[in-house]
Amino acid sequence: NAGVTQTPKFQVLKTGQSMTLQCAQDMNHNSMYWYRQDPGMGLRLIYYSASEGTTDKGEVPNGYNVSRLNKREFSLRLESAAPSQTSVYFCASRPLQGPSYNEQFFGPGTRLTVL
């Protein structure tokens, strides 16, 4: 199992450009999440998806959109990138049952810089 994979690993954008961060998991998990990590602020939830076909806003959704394409994939889109969106983005997934029911499994992250 590859676990949670994210692409790309690094990205540099200019202000106003758009891009989509990709996330996929092969663990048959129901819930998926997007976080951003900034120095001194921990992990802040952007959007999450409790199941295929549903998405909900987290703490900091402004400037982002998401798509839960199927059970495996959950993408994050920046329509018009701003320097304030410079951050490290993590995708995570969580099973609905079993011994790891509450555990979130994280991908390796995407480091995004907006100039």
Next chain:
Amino acid sequence: GENVEQHPSTLSVQEGDSAVIKCTYSDSASNYFPWYKQELGKGPQLIIDIRSNVGEKKDQRIAVTLNKTAKHFSLHITETQPEDSAVYFCAAMKTSYDKVIFGPGTSLSVIP
């Protein structure tokens, strides 16, 4: 909504000493408290967790304590080793919901 505070933000200890990281939460309905370790360049990984019906849990050199009345929980690492150097996040969650709220993190350095 839930708010999680974490102290200290940085911590340096000598190899073999103990390290303690403390967290507080605001929502008394939170009932699950995980701790994640993030090594440089990687995503966070769960190292231990505790539920609200338990006061203490131990796994080898790592232990977590929970005081529900005071809304405090702590991570204790004994006999620290250089490979314990990482950023540690505490978090709080209501298991009936799908969101975890993370603390700001503690950067732990273990000096050989």
